[in-house]
Amino acid sequence: MNLLFRGFALATTLALLIAVPWVAPATVVQFGISTLMLATLAQGWSIIGGYTGYASFGGSVFYGLGSYGTAIAMIHYHLPFGIALIVGGLVAAIFAVLVGLPVLRLRGHYFAIATLALAQVVPAIVSNLDIAGRNIGLILPLVKNDALFYEAALGLLVATTVSIWYISRSRFGFGLMAIRENEDAAAAMGINTTRYKIQAFAIAAFFSALAGGIHAYWITFIDPGGEFDISLNVKMIIMAVFGGPGSVLGPIAGAFLLSGISEILSSKISSVASLFFGVVIVVAVVLMPHGIADLWRRYRKLGLRYFSENIRENRV
Amino acid sequence: MVLLWQVLANGILLGGLYALMALGLALVWGVLNIVNLAHGAFIMLGAYVCYYLFALYHVDPFVALPAAMIALFVLGYTLQRFVLNLIIRAPMFNTLLVTFGFEVVLANLAQMFFSADYRTINPGYAGANFALFGATIPVARILTFATGLLLTAGLWFFLLKARLGRAIRATAQNLTAARLYGVETRHIYAITFGLGAALAGAAGDLYGVVSQINPYIGGSLTAKSFAICIIGGLQNPLGVVVGGIFLGIVESLTALYLGPTYTDVASFGILVLVLVFRPTGLLGRTT
Numbered sequence: 258m259n260l261l262f263r264g265f266a267l268a269t270t271l272a273l274l275i276a277v278p279w280v281a282p283a284t285v286v287q288f289g290i291s292t293l294m295l296a297t298l299a300q301g302w303s304i305i306g307g308y309t310g311y312a313s314f315g316g317s318v319f320y321g322l323g324s325y326g327t328a329i330a331m332i333h334y335h336l337p338f339g340i341a342l343i344v345g346g347l348v349a350a351i352f353a354v355l356v357g358l359p360v361l362r363l364r365g366h367y368f369a370i371a372t373l374a375l376a377q378v379v380p381a382i383v384s385n386l387d388i389a390g391r392n393i394g395l396i397l398p399l400v401k402n403d404a405l406f407y408e409a410a411l412g413l414l415v416a417t418t419v420s421i422w423y424i425s426r427s428r429f430g431f432g433l434m435a436i437r438e439n440e441d442a443a444a445a446m447g448i449n450t451t452r453y454k455i456q457a458f459a460i461a462a463f464f465s466a467l468a469g470g471i472h473a474y475w476i477t478f479i480d481p482g483g484e485f486d487i488s489l490n491v492k493m494i495i496m497a498v499f500g501g502p503g504s505v506l507g508p509i510a511g512a513f514l515l516s517g518i519s520e521i522l523s524s525k526i527s528s529v530a531s532l533f534f535g536v537v538i539v540v541a542v543v544l545m546p547h548g549i550a551d552l553w554r555r556y557r558k559l560g561l562r563y564f565s566e567n568i569r570e571n572r573v
Numbered sequence: 574m575v576l577l578w579q580v581l582a583n584g585i586l587l588g589g590l591y592a593l594m595a596l597g598l599a600l601v602w603g604v605l606n607i608v609n610l611a612h613g614a615f616i617m618l619g620a621y622v623c624y625y626l627f628a629l630y631h632v633d634p635f636v637a638l639p640a641a642m643i644a645l646f647v648l649g650y651t652l653q654r655f656v657l658n659l660i661i662r663a664p665m666f667n668t669l670l671v672t673f674g675f676e677v678v679l680a681n682l683a684q685m686f687f688s689a690d691y692r693t694i695n696p697g698y699a700g701a702n703f704a705l706f707g708a709t710i711p712v713a714r715i716l717t718f719a720t721g722l723l724l725t726a727g728l729w730f731f732l733l734k735a736r737l738g739r740a741i742r743a744t745a746q747n748l749t750a751a752r753l754y755g756v757e758t759r760h761i762y763a764i765t766f767g768l769g770a771a772l773a774g775a776a777g778d779l780y781g782v783v784s785q786i787n788p789y790i791g792g793s794l795t796a797k798s799f800a801i802c803i804i805g806g807l808q809n810p811l812g813v814v815v816g817g818i819f820l821g822i823v824e825s826l827t828a829l830y831l832g833p834t835y836t837d838v839a840s841f842g843i844l845v846l847v848l849v850f851r852p853t854g855l856l857g858r859t860t
Binding site: 306312359360362363365366367369370371373374375377378381382384385487491494495498531532534535536537538539542543546568570571572573 | 659670759762
């Protein structure tokens with residue numbers, strides 16, 4: 258019964274989301290596209306950051322490589338968008354494997370910093386490449402069809418989520434969680450930790466890159482500052498952590514909620530919107546470090562004591 | 574040859590300031606195991622304290638140094654005491670996120686109150702310089718270099734000799750033992766974070782003398798400070814001096830031979846290489 262109800266709720270939500278471009282005004286559709294992209298990025302981050310426990314600050318690199326890969330394949334090699342998109346995704350996944358080999362040997366802070374450094378280095382290199390249009394950027398063929406991009410972004414989010422759902426129930430997914438809980442113990446249990454981590458990194462990169470590719474074609478003009486935007490890392494991490502990293506639907510909930518609130522705020526007082534982001538991060542991490550998903554499960558039992566218990570658990 | 578010597582001199586002088594920038598980050602990291610992503614924002618605030626004291630009351634930046642340090646100490650102490658202490662035992666990622674939240678809040682508040690305009694601090698000696706073996710050495714830079722090294726040495730002696738400094742080192746080495754000897758942990762944590770912020774404030778004050786400031790310089794300064802900590806290693810304050818000067822020279826050389834757009838590639842490329850091949854830093858002991 259419960260399962261049936263859940264399935265029904267999911268199907269209804271999905272149907273409503275699909276219907277948006279036909280009923281909602283253009284601004285809502287545009288807001289929808291960027292929210293769906295951010296949700297995809299949050300989901301991608303959740304694979305490496307949530308399930309595997311490796312706090313990556315390098316998601317923007319994959320997003321940017323995806324959008325540049327797609328753009329270059331379309332402009333210089335005249336490939337159709339669908340194939341170019343896959344090319345972009347593969348470029349990012351291959352890059353993730355190559356970079357992951359050395360970088361995923363690092364743990365904790367060191368991994369976080371190395372990825373943060375990558376997020377600075379890669380755009381600097383791209384802005385010196387002739388094929389990528391240097392600092393000036395690239396212009397893609399113009400397609401004015403927001404509904405199409407909306408459905409593409411939605412399809413990508415669904416594909417990402419289904420993949421994560423599948424991973425979370427697979428041997429691979431349990432391996433990743435074992436690495437998160439105790440990497441040495443996981444290795445002792447016979448998990449090939451290096452291979453698992455690199456695979457997780459590459460899968461995360463692939464989905465983030467597809468989001469970047471769709472974004473490039475939608476926005477039609479890309480430059481290093483916009484596509485490798487370092488604040489994207491922050492957004493995807495906050496959305497995933499706020500929603501509940503390592504849960505299938507948590508990061509989506511986080512992305513929808515935070516994008517919605519920040520959109521409403523920025524339409525009222527624009528300078529307060531990003532300030533709000535900062536405050537939400539601090540408050541959310543202090544009061545509900547396990548995300549909305551955990552809050553949802555345990556708040557009903559504990560009430561307000563839920564927050565004080567979280568604090569008691571972690572304070573000095 | 575003169576050009577190379579000039580570039581090396583620039584790099585070394587910049588390195589003294591870099592060392593001071595990274596020192597507070599290294600202190601907080603080593604003692605509290607918090608990588609403070611708001612460190613650059615603290616530096617930015619220190620620079621604004623200096624800027625407003627200079628612009629409104631004509632206070633010399635080197636005289637304003639204690640004011641910037643005290644203001645940032647109070648801010649750091651408060652943030653650690655009332656926010657970070659609540660989550661200090663959570664997984665490291667949570668402290669990373671919270672300090673990131675601080676950075677966002679501080680940068681946006683700074684933009685609201687100070688505006689996004691670039692500011693410069695121009696004391697009377699801003700253009701003064703002298704020649705040393707053919708290289709031009711700006712007076713302001715040599716003063717920031719000396720102050721940076723002086724404060725680094727000061728912190729070293731403080732940690733080594735002072736009672737409070739010993740309590741901080743004891744907490745870093747063994748929390749339980751320190752508590753048993755009567756160290757008040759919450760207070761020591763807040764003092765340490767406050768000291769880190771005060772050093773950032775001092776670095777900001779000096780940064781304002783040699784460079785332009787705006788509310789958004791924090792992010793890249795945090796990243797630079799990281800790079801310096803990693804390159805030098807966290808074991809002793811000498812590490813950040815070596816790391817700072819090393820990074821200063823690398824940046825100057827890259828700007829000369831490859832072009833200014835490659836300075837970030839070079840410094841972060843070195844960071845990644847050091848992380849992968851020598852994670853304990855250039856000075857660190859290999860086990």
